[in-house]
Amino acid sequence: MMMQIVCLLIGRLLLICVAAYELLQQLWLRLHALARRSYDYWQCDQHEFLRRAKHELEKLPQHLVLVIAPDDCYVDATLLKLIFGYAQIVGIPYLSVYDTRTPRHGYVELSRFCQLSEKSDRGYLWPPKQLKEQSLQLNGCKAVAANGTANGYASNGAHYVQLQVYQIGSSDGHALIADVCRELYENRTTTQVQEMLKQRQSLTDGINGMLNKRLGFAVPEPELGIVFSRQTCTYGLLPWHVRFTEFHTHRSGRYFDAKTFAKVLYKYARCEQRWGK
Numbered sequence: 001m002m003m004q005i006v007c008l009l010i011g012r013l014l015l016i017c018v019a020a021y022e023l024l025q026q027l028w029l030r031l032h033a034l035a036r037r038s039y040d041y042w043q044c045d046q047h048e049f050l051r052r053a054k055h056e057l058e059k060l061p062q063h064l065v066l067v068i069a070p071d072d073c074y075v076d077a078t079l080l081k082l083i084f085g086y087a088q089i090v091g092i093p094y095l096s097v098y099d100t101r102t103p104r105h106g107y108v109e110l111s112r113f114c115q116l117s118e119k120s121d122r123g124y125l126w127p128p129k130q131l132k133e134q135s136l137q138l139n140g141c142k143a144v145a146a147n148g149t150a151n152g153y154a155s156n157g158a159h160y161v162q163l164q165v166y167q168i169g170s171s172d173g174h175a176l177i178a179d180v181c182r183e184l185y186e187n188r189t190t191t192q193v194q195e196m197l198k199q200r201q202s203l204t205d206g207i208n209g210m211l212n213k214r215l216g217f218a219v220p221e222p223e224l225g226i227v228f229s230r231q232t233c234t235y236g237l238l239p240w241h242v243r244f245t246e247f248h249t250h251r252s253g254r255y256f257d258a259k260t261f262a263k264v265l266y267k268y269a270r271c272e273q274r275w276g277k
Contacts, residue, residue, distance in 0.1 A: 046258035050089045053262040057269045061224035063094040065168075065245070067237055069229030070100045072252045077108050079256060084126040086261045088163040094219045095126075098168040100235045110167045117164065122216040125162040166217050173236035180210045211240055224268050226250055246271055 054060075064087055068075050080097065087095050101107040114124035184207075187193050196206040212218040225247040227233065232249040234242060248264045250256060 047085075047089055050086060050258050050262060053265065054090045057090075057265055059269050060090060060265065061092060061222070061268060062220045063096065063222040063224075064092050065096040065098060065222040065225045065237065065242070067225055067227040067229070067234060067247075068097070068099045068101060069227070069233070069235065069252065070102075070105070071230075072101065072228050073106055074253055075099075075108070075228050076106065077113055080108055080110075081113065081126075083256070083261065084163055084165065086258055088126065088161070090265065092163070093161075094164050094166070094222075096166045096168050096219075096222060098235070098237045100170065110165060114165055115162075120166075120217045122166055124165040124167070126165050127162065164219070166219070168215075168238065170236070172215060173239060176211060176214055177240055179214070180207055183210070207240070221245070224248070224264070226264060228252055244273060 066075075066080075066083065084095065097108070097110060099107050103109075110124050113128070114126050115128035117123035117125050184193055184196075196203045221241045221243070222238075222245050225234075225237075225242065225245050227247055227249045229249060230252055232247055234247070246268055248267060250260070250264075254260075
């Protein structure tokens with residue numbers, strides 16, 4: 001009996017120590033974020049920093065996906081707007097957001113600050129038309145054009161390029177694949193499905209087409225993912241589409257700025273997919 005009481009006391013003491021450690025760690029991250037934010041305020045334009053970094057990168061992802069953990073309380077609309085701007089500056093055309101939180105626990109609805117795309121009900125454009133026009137009218141403001149020129153226009157009439165943003169839901173993971181497989185099974189006797197089953201590549205292409213149709217957008221598979229969490233976990237993110245995605249974990253509570261974004265891109269650029277070689 002005495003031994004059980006001692007074990008319970010030791011267990012509770014360990015829990016208190018772990019909680020105190022996590023509290024001190026979060027306090028340290030907040031102080032670090034405050035110092036970084038104050039430091040960045042006095043530094044040069046982060047947009048110009050990203051433009052310089054863009055020319056040094058050997059490759060860029062065509063599709064970037066952001067994964068937000070259910071217990072993260074630091075990724076808000078302000079941070080997402082910053083990341084959207086960073087991605088647009090370096091020239092990433094597609095970005096997806098997979099927010100696993102609930103509306104009561106920080107879930108960010110992109111329709112609140114993004115422009116709805118005409119091509120897809122689940123697609124958005126950043127920046128919205130109003131902000132785009134304002135940015136082109138401001139004196140000294142530089143906008144990224146399709147050919148990399150400044151101020152949004154060039155002699156050939158290139159226009160300001162908007163970032164294509166998509167919001168991924170929890171039902172777009174394993175449940176979506178199960179739905180597609182169920183439909184294939186139900187139609188297994190049809191000529192279309194029988195032709196798909198003859199070759200593995202035909203089946204793969206057919207499933208990809210069905211998945212993209214249900215998702216409501218057809219974009220390249222994400223090459224790079226940033227996970228805002230304490231640990232690296234995809235939380236069921238599009239398991240069929242992230243087979244070759246390179247994930248980088250950003251600890252919840254850490255400050256995220258243009259330099260942080262550039263470091264992730266540098267790591268991605270140095271990574272080489274060997275495809276089993």
